[in-house]
Amino acid sequence: MKKYYAVLAAIFLTAICVSAQSLKPDSPxxxxxxxxxxxxxxxxxxxxxxxxxxxxxxxxxxxxxxxxxxxxxxxxxxxxxxxxxxxxxxxxxxxxxxxxxxxxxxxxxxxxxxxxxxxxxxxxxxxxxxxxxxxxxxxxxxxxxxxxxxSEADPVVRTYDSKMNSYGATKFLADGTIIASDGTRGTWKSFDPESRLYTVVIGAFSFSVQYRAGYGLVNPSEPNLIIFQEIRR
The missing domain is CATH 2.60.120.380 (Jelly Rolls)
Incomplete structure (x- = not known):
């Protein structure tokens, strides 16, 4: 758990700097x-x-x-x-x-x-x-x-670039499962659909995230702190 928070802190220092949307011009x-x-x-x-x-x-x-x-x-x-x-x-x-x-x-x-x-x-x-x-x-x-x-699909269902640990490209699938490119698996569950809050369990970690269109999955209390960043598709 200490490793998780250390990674998030590092992201915050380098990154200081609720409709879905498409990042692909051929598929608006x-x-x-x-x-x-x-x-x-x-x-x-x-x-x-x-x-x-x-x-x-x-x-x-x-x-x-x-x-x-x-x-x-x-x-x-x-x-x-x-x-x-x-x-x-x-x-x-x-x-x-x-x-x-x-x-x-x-x-x-x-x-x-x-x-x-x-x-x-x-x-x-x-x-x-x-x-x-x-x-x-x-x-x-x-x-x-x-x-x-x-728009009928849950907006969380897509592929992300993980900003925590070394998961790499990470897929959130429609059946509620998570598959990371390093082989790690997990699950996601909608906690508050209106606010787009989700509970994520992956590897040894369990935490809450919020889907923020254009960013990906962020820390609910620090919306500029990206945990899983959307990948262009």
């Missing part, structure tokens, strides 16, 4: 009706989402709610938001810059003539030395449709 994640929340992270990469624009008018609103902080100080974070159609025949890009009162950008589509798939890419600052980004929201209204099929 479906937006849902209402507000979709996630966390952009320069150490993770671009998030990709999609929805269907139907004939008529529609509006895409993106808000930067809480930029990542460093030692309690808010950094000058800017997220780049790009909209395009599935065939990439057009592109519209705007920059969402952090503001003490929050910031917001909108994309309006007037008189859409036929249904089309719209891809939204949210890109964090190009910074690999310290963690930059922040919590953001996407809301799409008007003549639009959503496909929530992919």
């Amino acid at each position: 994640f479906p937006l849902k009706e209402g507000i979709n929340s996630a966390t952009s992270d320069s150490l993770v990469g671009t998030h990709y989402w999609y929805f269907y624009a139907a004939p008529g008018n529609s509006l895409v609103t993106v808000r930067l709610k809480q930029p990542t902080t460093l030692y309690g100080a808010q950094m000058k974070t800017a997220l780049t938001v790009t909209l395009t159609d599935a065939k990439k025949t057009w592109r519209s890009t705007k920059v969402l810059t952090a503001s003490p009162k929050g910031s917001e950008i909108t994309f309006a589509a007037d008189k859409v003539m036929k249904q089309q798939t719209i891809i939204i890419a949210v890109t964090p600052p190009n910074q690999n030395l310290i963690r930059m980004g922040g919590d953001y929201e996407i809301e799409v209204t008007g003549s639009v449709m959503f496909n929530g099929t992919a």
